[in-house]
Amino acid sequence: MDLRHRDTIYQNAKAWVYEAGKIIKEQMNNPLNIETKSDANDLVTILDKQTEKYFVEKIKDKYPDHQIIGEEGYGDQPKELDGTIWVIDPIDGTMNFVHQKKFFAISVGILHNGVGEIGLIYDVMNDTLYHVKRGEGAFRDNQQLANLSKDKQLSESIIGMNYFWLCENRLVDYRVMQDFIRTIRGARTYGSAALELAFIAEGTLDGYLSMRLSPWDVAAGIILLQEVGGVVSDVDGNKWDPLNKSSIVASNAALHKTILEIIKKGRK
Structure with a gap:
């Protein structure tokens, strides 16, 4: 991607993210028409849908040859990573949005020929933007x-993970994960993968584990994290796939191998 072209795309994306956040804050106290998707805890609101449509309309008007992967289905369904692809979660952390009116984010990752070039994560209620252009910080x-520090020890680390890791019949034996929690300094659950990856990038979390996430949940966060030396894979150490759901293990480079080795002991 031509750097001048990338900068223009970045500036447009940034403006659209701020505008979408403004619209969400203006309308979030209106009736939300809450629906469920895959299960009773997989929520979607009218603002999720409206926000994604807003991005799709802006992108298709300005960049008709770009493709879009979006959570609510208003974009495209690319099978290959050729060209420029926007990966959008209009409201990452919808359950937090519905119940708490905070701890949610707009997440926009932009890839070109499979390489993450631009990432934006907007913490709407705190008016905080995490952003990256590859190679520019x-x-x-x-x-x-x-x-990120290369000397961090697991015993002094705080890891983002949810209670599903401690349930039976999951990807990893729950007893192994119980031992893992006893080893680390603490575990946290924020309910927004985008924000949790941003927290690793800024150093307030040291790692993040999730059993199954879609590309829109993590694309921007992975681009951000990689820029500061973070490492991301699935639970088996495979490279992140921008087109498919997968498990996620994200951390600084010092911890990643150790976390994978522990998980491997409990793989079923």
């Missing part, structure tokens, strides 16, 4: 994020 608003 990752930022929290105007503050550049430092490269």
Whole structure:
């Protein structure tokens, strides 16, 4: 992707993210018409749909040759990674949005020929934007994020993960994960994969584990995290696939191998 062209795309994407966040805040106290998707805890609101449609209309008008992967289905369904692909979650953390009116984000990742070029994660209620252009540094608003520590120990780490890791009949034996939790300093659950990846990038979390996430949940966060030296794979150590759902293990480079080795002991 031509750098001048990339900068223009970035500026447009940033403006659209801020505008979408403004619309969400203006309308979030209106009736939300809450629906469920895959199960009773997989929520979607009219604002999820409206926000994704807003991005699709803006992108298709400005960049008709670009493809879009979006959570609510208003984009495309690319089978290959050729060209420029926008990966959008209009409201990442919909359950938080519905119940708490906070801890949710707009997530936009932009890939070109499979390479993550631009990432934007907007913490709407805190008016905080995490953003990155590959090779130019990752930022929290105007503050550049430092490269992640290579000396972090698991015993002094805080890991983002939810209670599903401690349930039976999951990807990894729950007893192994119980031992894992006893090893680390603490575990946290924020309910937004995009924000949790951003927290690793800024150094307030040290890792993040999830059993099954879609590309729109993590695309922007992975681009952000990789820029500061973070590592992302599935639970078997395979490279992240931007076109399919997968498990996610994200952390600084110092911890990643250790976490994978522990998970491997409990793989079924």
